[in-house]
Amino acid sequence: MNVPQPIPNRRLFRGPALLLVAILAFPLAARGDYAYLLPLGQLCAIYGIIVTGLTLLMGFTGQISLGHAGFYGFGAYVGAVAATAGRLPVAAALGVAVAAGALLALAAGFAVLRLHGHHLALATLCLGVILGEFINKAQITGGAGGMFDLPEITLGGLVKGSAAGKFYLVWAVAWLVVLWAVQLTASPVGRALKAIQGDEGAAAAAGIPVFWIKLKVFVISGALAALAGTLYAFVYTPSYLGPEEFSLMFSVTLVTMAVIGGMGNVWGGLAGAAVMTSLHELITLGGEKLGIVQVARWEQLIFGLLLALILIFCPEGLMPALGGWAQRARAWWGRRWKMRTRLEP
Amino acid sequence: MQNIAMLLLVKGVMIGSIYALISLGFNVIYRTTGVLNFAQGEFVMVGGLSAAWASGTGRVPLAGAIGIGLGTAAAVGWLVDALAIRPLRQASASVQIIATVGVSICLRALAAIFWGTDPCHLPPLQPGSVQLAGVAVEIQNLWMLGAGAVGMAALAVGFRWTATGRAMRACAENPEAARLCGVNPGRMSALAFTLSALLGGLGGILLTPVLSMSYDRGTMLGLKGFAAAILGGLGHPVAGVAGGLILGVLEQCSAWYSSLYKETLALALVVILLLLRPKGLLAR
Amino acid sequence: MSAQEFLVVDRLSRDFGGQRAVAEVSFTLPEGALTALIGPNGAGKTTLFNLVAGALPPTSGAVRFRGQPVLEAAQATRLGVARTFQNIRLFPGLSVLENVLAAMGGHSFWQGSFRLPRRLEEERLRLKRAHYLLEDLGLAHLGEQPARTIPFGQQRLLEIARALALQPRLLLLDEPAAGLNRTETAALAELIRRLHGRGLSLLLVEHDMHLVMHLASRVIVLEQGRIIADGTPAEVQCDERVRTAYLGPPAE
DSSP: OOOOOOHHHHHHHHHHHHHHHHHHHHHHSGGGHHHHHHHOOOOOOHHHHHHHHHHHIIITTTTOOOOOHHHHHHHHEEEEEEEETSOHHHHHHHHHHHHHHHHHHHHHHHHHTOOOHHHHHHHHHHHHHHHHHHHHHHHTTGGGEEEEEEOOTTTTTTTTOOHHHHHHHHHHHHHHHHHHHHHHHHHHHHHHHHHHHHHHHHHHHHHHHHHHHHHHHHHHHHHHHHHHHHHIIIIOOOTTEOOGGOHHHHHHHHHHHHHHHTTTSHHHHHHHHHHHHHHHHHHHHHHHTTTTHHHHHHHHHHHHHHHHHHHHHHOHHHHHHHHHHHHHHHHHHHHHHHHHHHHHO | HHHHHHHHHHHHHHHHHHHHHHHHHHHHHHHHHHOOOTTTHHHHHHHHHHHHHHTSSSSSSSHHHHHHHHHHHHHHHHHHHIIIIITTTTTTHHHHHHHHHHHHHHHHHHHHHHHHOOOBOOOOOOOOEEEEEEEEEEEEHHHHHHHHHHHHHHHHHHHSSSSHHHHHHHHHHHHHHHHTTTEEEEOOOOOOHHHHHHHHHHHHHHHHHHOOOOOOOOHHHHHHHHHHHHHOOOOOOOHHHHHHHEEEEHHHHHHOOSSSHHHHHHHHHHHHHHHHHHOOOOOO | OOOSEEEEEEEEEETTTTTTEEEEEEEEOTTTOOEEESTTTTTTHHHHHHTTSSSSSOEEEEEEETTTTOOOHHHHHHHHHHEEOOOOOOOTSBBBBHHHHHGOOOOOOHTTSSOOOOOOHHHHHHHHHHHHHHHTTTGGTTTTTTTGGSOHHHHHHHHHHHHHHTSSSSSESTTTTTTOOHHHHHHHHHHHHHHHHTTTEEEOOOOOOHHHHHHOOOEEEEEEEEEEEEEEEHHHHHHHHHHHHOOOOOOO
């Protein structure tokens, strides 16, 4: 019997390479009438970054968090306050925000990660609501009114004001995050995370430092959410930062993204983020094309229904379902090919 | 000072009894199907809004409006099970939970379409107030408490001593074994959702005269009921009721301390309680 | 370091809500021993086992392995103590091969973040070791299958393989023969003898008296959290207290 080999680099990096091509090509396609797709694409990248962290935390390590919108908002506001009241340059404010997000996740994770299952869900949910409430009511965040005219990340004027430039900027960050996550999950760490999800006691017996690894993943996911928050504040909408984005419901939406994409791999999270982000837009677009007037009224309803439909038809998530379909299609073609070669000697 | 403490306690218990009703609903579904129903708060909203709407038309007496509210909530509960949960019976628990999230989005949207986005009101079951331990308490609040107590007692009795209750519990423990014993898990799930929506709807009808109701109130109420259920220890309805009352009192105390950050304080206290008793307040 | 200091259990106690499951238990194991821990149901064997493996913190007392205190489960594995579970606990979502690999370390996030040639070489080495370990236990042909789908007897073996992947000095087996048929039990006895022959020290909790008496050179008997007998199988079998504990008081 042959000794098994690790996944070859070529197979592992095929995904990130394809993603890179797609990123580079997207702004070229989204021109003219379709230029409104660029901000949407930016949002996909921002959510993709958060969901990648959540995929590591939930899909791999099996620790649920219903509070990540809180970390996301925390990052956005710490960055914004550091850049305005703190008068830091944007890059430094970004660093401060990510570090603050990581620290907050460290403190929170240290406390709540000894809880399990539903209890962890409730504790993180409370955490998210508390952070959201602070954003909504504190003086320094501008409360419900929000903050206006934040400095913009321009990379020395390189991406100033251009939607395509911003798109490339956020996707460059998202791509690096995905590239990193793909390598991490293919390393022994990925196995350790899945082992913890399977059975914490057995993982400890296999020499895996369970609590520390859970804490590290929690800190990473918190820092990634904070990073996404800064991109939201400094790149996506620097003119106005309001608390609506960081509600309790958004925490649930983030978890939904991770679940409908397929929990066990990085690509699932990214797919979930893309689908959930563009679904709203697709509904509005479809409604306009079909001439339905009050599409906004029905939008949430259609959104909920589509979500339920996706779950009913792909209960394992979108990515595994796509994989299954691809396999079936290949098998079907293979059979046809064989038949044809048999018929035509 | 003593008066304030008494007032906070009484008000907390009143509001807490609504949370207790919602947490009962959570527990009914969880104990029967193993699903955490994130649409629980929407049941409350549907019950309250439909009763307020019926009463607002002016053609239905209050009793009729209450009946309509309860009936609508129960019907919605049954539909949720039939349309979203039944097709996903074979899927994993996390997928079913996300499905209930989808349901809650749909219910909110439907409520906004049918009843608009303005808050709706309902006259109290019985106007006026009584003196209780030196504190004026509205009679409506006593109704809330009474309904919570009756709901809890009925549920405890039903789950423990009726064949259907035992069958429902069996479904949560082991659906396969329950099926072999002639229990139909599908029917039990439908029953659980209907019953739990009924409880939620009752909570909504009781709450609407006090705090009014709008299409988006459900989320926060559901969260409170969820917190109450977990705080007590999921799967123990009585403990969930205790969790609801505790949460209500905690909330009133934090509101008295700082009205701006009342949610923050209450939820921070919830987290601390969780960390102190990681297996639920009443768990041994 | 003298042979006496291999495993030292020092006045170890553990309470569960006022109930004393293990009470002031002390014993030492020399390196290279094959010892069995027996006792009636509820005697505290599994609790003692969990304490030795660091999975449970003791109420009082201490466990030392090769001079170092055992504090926590993952730390115990680094000292060289590996264990299996009474009710098999594999990682259900991982394949058979991955179950073994999971116990082979490499959990540094930093190193896992960059797929350098060096890391790939380490991974190749791990895969090789895991493969040969599985081959040794006759499981290599199942490598790609999800762990939860393989037969019960092989799951038991896989759990032992995962423990061996830690390259332990002391292997704790919690009722390894439970649920196995006669052929499988015989193969297990053979495996335990083989591992012992390679210099591995073993401590096993077991209900199968036949297996215990044939394998172990020393038997410790636990009853109600206390050691009531400690000696060779023959000595223990003749002990009056052991007979009473297992069979009830002798008839008048």
